[in-house]
Amino acid sequence: MKKAKFYPWYFALISLIIYTVFSVVPGLIGIGYSFTDWSAYSRELHFVGWKNFAKVFSGNSEYLRYILNTLLFTVVTCTFKTGLGLLFAVLLNKGVKLKNLHRGILYMPSVLPILVTGLTFSSILNPKYGFLNAFLKSVGLGFLAQKWLTDPHIAFGSVMAVDVWRGTGYIMTMLIAGIVAISPTYYEAASIDGANAWQQFKYITLPMLRQTLAVTIVLNVIYGLKAFDIIYALTNGGPGHRTEVMNTAVFNMMSKGLYAEGTTISSVMFVFMVIIGYFMVKILTKDEVVE
């Protein structure tokens, strides 16, 4: 490719400055504050070394549970959103009547404000007055009725299920765009060679979707690690602390005026996200199929 076809580097300068000033610098300052006793209760700021980090990683710290919850939320929602998104993308690609209507319906939850989703599902999942249990009882499946958001063994699963319901359509849309971009000639050639639908999916669709899948998985993972609003709206971290994740802990610390502890947890999350994001991009874009 001719060198002249590249735009000059300074075209990106303004974006880079804005990104640096509003994202990178505050992030670094935040990491700096993690080593202090910054709080709303005192105007003085003291360097405390690794004390805040020691608290987060101490053996009896509740933060370790929140880290595990965050990772669990990320893995489960990412797996289901990607799996279901891919399934729906393939099913709604061709040979379905009113496919755009179906796609629209599946995409719709993604555009709803998360708080609206949370409040709606709080009502639907209420064990006594909620629609879900009432429906299950009305069709003779009352034994499946649960305390969806208050049973400590089920609550986190319910929250993740709502998040999967909300996010699958978005992933499906991205994957549909990826599938549509695959040249039909591959499928024609495969058909002539006698490949069945599964073989076409396995040997054509999946490899050609790898880049799109990499993007969706990275987005899902980053979203999962940053999860806050859906949990806040549905359970506020409860019952007890069962559905607490790192960002609900950050919010709690900040609202209590314990800023240094809040920024410490954020810094830990930042490092997690950078490491996980880096390796995921490396792994998922390895041996890319290029048309």
Add this chain to the structure above:
Amino acid sequence: MNKKLLAALLCGTAAIGAVSTCALAADTTITLLASQDWVYDAEMELGEKFEEETGIHVDYQIIPADQYYSVLMTKINSGECADIFGGQSGRFDIVTQYNVEENALPLNDEEWVSYYDEYAKAETSVGDNVYGMIYFDTTTDFYMVYNKKLFAEAGIEAVPTTFAEYMEDCQKLMDNGIVPFYECTADGWHHVMWFCEIGGRFEELEPGITDKLNNNEATFADTEMFKTCLEQIKEMADAGYFGDNYQSDEYAGMAYALGSGEYAMTMAKPGTIAEIAEASDGEYTVDDFGMFYIPTLDCQVLNVHPVGPTRFIYSGAEHPDEAKQYLAFLARPENLQYMIDNEPKVENYPFNADQTPAYSEETRAFIDGSESRGTVFQDAIKYLNPQWFDFGQDIIAYLNGDMEAEEVLANVDARRADQAAAAGDEAWS
């Protein structure tokens, strides 16, 4: 001529000033941030009257109770709070939790301060400055409210005076197909009262414990009676006396739950009885309900809770003068009376404005009949009230088997220590 001209100019300027002031007020909207259940319908009606009178609109921003403090503190700490914010008062907490000296405006010059209850004034002041106006009926507290008819049908002849008797009565009610107690932990605050409201009993069982806790000479985790109290709460929950749905139930559903006859008891303010009777569609009257002491640790001490939800004017308020005007409007004697007459939950307010309280005979008899009284722990103990919702969350974790009672109490101590350290409390240094 010149004098006339000057006078005309001054009059003209004054008139323009008055018109512009009116126009400014007419366009003004003040914001009021409060937790669920802190702003009653009757107050909103007063808000409409206030708007008619002044042209100032009041935008009530109501936050679910379990999320209120995190939202409030985030707004305060980020410098973006509403003109008026609600918060629990208490001489320790208004300093350590809200830092009112920085975040609220002093209200000493307001007329209502002259007839504001002295105790309420003390609990909302720092030094010589009054920072808040308690706008809650703090003349009574939350007591055990029970349905006399359901008790009689279950063969219960007298109200329980010990925890053991209470548990026996609960079982009798259960056997009769009635859920004994309407507990509602979804809001995050109600269940904590089983513990904190019996401060008088704690002091009775271990005299001096209040001072010891406040001087950091004792801890919650090392004091056996606190653990016993938590165990009794769990005993009730495990026995099913709170019903199946208590972790999803909200305080807002209490009147209907008791009015329907499905539940026999709850913990509520006496004024709520009228609301329950109204929700029963004629099934019950106010005479069908009575009150007794909160039975944890065999408590027979009347709980006294002289502080409550309070209105503060944010120091960074966009419309501080209009916000002061609104508080002054609420505190007018006729408007205090309006609230007492129109809101069942309010029987009186902590003002000496010659208002006529609406105490029922049952309430008077119950309060007058108490032989001993004790201040609730959230008022008596430093650094306890600000962690009410954290404590509540830990209690739920304990009820669900995720934590031990000792851990819950150790967390209370740890949070107190954190706050004391941040506040520079010498007793913790």
